[in-house]
Amino acid sequence: MVHSAYDSLELISDCPTKIKAIESYGPKLLLGCSDGSLKIYAPDSSSSDRSPPSDYHAHKLHQEPYTLERNLSGFSKKPLVSMEVLESRELLLSLSESIAFHGLPNLGTIAVITKAKCANVYSWDDRRGFLCFARQKRVCIFRHDGN
Known part of the structure; x- marks a missing residue:
């Protein structure tokens, strides 16, 4: 007998563009697409309520189909390689x-690290507020001071 440790659910089946990066924010899914857009999907049951609850991060992903809540075309000029929600700082x-860095939940751009142009990978240390990224043959570290 084979044991299955995970359940497989299809939450989104109608995304019109290729998905390059994905992240969850509360019950919502943020999809970075190949055309540079950011698509935000929410469970069908909560699509009518667009305001985040007071304890937004306590919610889990729902096991029901998700619908497109918001489409931010032109979120980025090139496809998103990766993204991460920084819950303690309310940032994407x-x-x-x-x-x-984008503020959550409105996704306005807060800062762009221009020295990270052509970076291909990063790591975020939430405890110390360190952003480490690799660019060409260099590794750089930036410290987020909260502003």
């Missing part, structure tokens, strides 16, 4: 042509 960290 994204890697595309450079590394950018």
